[in-house]
Amino acid sequence: MLLKVENIHKRYDETEVLKGVSLEMETGQSKVIMGPSGTGKSTLLRCINYLTPPDEGRVLVEGTEITSRNLNRMREKLAFVFQDFNLFTHLRAVDNVAIGPRKIRGMSRRAAHELAMRELERVGLSERSHAYPAELSGGQQQRVSIARALAMEPKIILFDEPTSALDPELTGEVIAVMKQLASEGMTMLLVSHEVGFARQAADEIIFMDGGHILEQGPPAQLFDAPQHERTRQFLSRIGQGGEAA
Amino acid sequence: MSEFYAFAVEHLPYILEGLPITLGLWVLAMTIGAAFGLVLAWARLYGNTLVYGAATVYVELFRGTPMLVQMLFIYLGLPEVGIVFDPFTAAVIAIGLNTSAYQAEYFRGAIRSIPRGQMQAARAMGMTPLQGLRWIVLPQALRRVIPQWSNEAILELKYTSIAYAIGVSEITARAEKVGYETFMFFEVFLLLALVYIVLTGTVAQVLLYLEKRTAVPGL
């Protein structure tokens, strides 16, 4: 098992956002977490790489539990793509991608640069390698941030609503890159409402509600034959049939 | 006018012999101030209660009292407890400690102005907090702080003249000496004022150029 998340609990003040969530991922799988807003999807993703440390529960990557002591080493295996990109403002696109390999993985300047150029090529942005983040469109920024994640050569990439900060006409380019990664066998865990991606590229959909996983299964089953009333309501709200087949 | 010109030609070289002292005071004090200011900013941002408290008291004390008093304290006062400095060193320390308190506040503000997502992204890829500060937050904060830092640098360049009060032979002290020798006080201090205007104007231009050179879109 590549990723094992066990019984994660998280509370903020009085509200318990995550009430014991567990999930597992095999190498090469991609899973999409869906559900109404405020059900703890993003919190779950942040708990997995300890950006928000969980109150209870464990996260294991390749059988090793994440602790405060091995945190930074484990995070290299768990790349994170943010909703609002968080590209490093003072670095050109290529340096945004190269800084992790250089400063964390200890690669030489030259090797890191070459790696960064290859990853930018992979997301189709090699010709914009010398632009600063402020000079890129939102879609381009998100693709650079995916390249930045790839350059760490992670085991898994966690995507936190990667298209929701983008104008509708810019989401396509980002989704295309994610689909390509999924087809190349990258292990991916997403929080996203992109039904198109979920149907075509995901192995499994995880439906969350009220801090729990309500149901999970292959896209065809979950979209076309949901078991729970809440799932049906949610799917019809985002414009997916939801009537039992 | 031509009289003043002749006076200037005659006495300017002597005054300008003090320029290396003035500039030396300034560069050394600004360097101490920047290094110590960063430490203070760090203490005020990330230190525990004790470290934070000590840094805050330091900053408030140095910003709340005159630099001349600080300089006299160091130069005249510290020998009482066996710590003796020559005037130049005492002036460098006084100006450096004084400006560190101001620079600390500029650094602190600039670091706080960097969006939290930057540090989060750094942590998410496996950087330690110190690595995140070193490679991501500081390079951005230091660029943002340049305009305020430039103001501070020019202010301190003018403040180096205070060292004259403890007998450092910088340009103000030399000008006064010319005054006593020629009794043309008005002319000599006017000349000195012009020297400072040219000096601060030049430094301002250089710092502006530096600001433009290091500018990054979106910062």
Place this chain on the structure above:
Amino acid sequence: MIVEIIISQMPYLLHGLWVALQLLACLLALGLVLGLSLALLEVYGHWTLRWLGILFERIFRGIPAIVLLLLFYYGVTDFVEIGSFMAAVLALGLRSAAYQSQIFRGCILSVPPGQMQAARAMGMSKMKAVRDIVLPQALRLSIGPWTNEFSSEMKATSLAYVIGVVELTRQAKYIISSTQGNILIVFAVVAALYFIFNRLGNWGLYKLEKKLAVPGFEQRGDA
């Protein structure tokens, strides 16, 4: 022993403080009147006046306070007989005017242009509109930055030491010379006096700002 010395010398220090505060009041008053006039000329005046105002600012902000003090004390007394106190008021006051005009100009310009337009639209003269509409807003905004100027001039009064004004720092020097020692203690007390009066002034100005505050003018945040 130490306490005795402080107590016995306190009257001298307090007298020095009194002189320093008088100097501060005079130089700030001169700076206020001149600085505000300069700001108004620079914003509303003919371009030549604006140009002259900016030139004045540049010159007085480019010269160190000590050099101005020496220039006015030794230099001007070549022509006119003025005492060291008067020289200090002029030197520091004119310099403060340069800094204050910058503060006031910024605050006048930050009052939205619609305010002036609305005032003119009701038939106010330009002068009246500036006095009754723009300035009441601009001056409220300026209290915050003016507090910094107050602090900085409070500390600058110590520089009058170099031209022999017997203010707080010069008093301290006299005490040290006459008692042969206790230098650290005397300077610590002097520093404490500056610190306390600086804080008192800031506190008073903060109260004033609060008192004059009008909804919509809470513009002085933490920043």
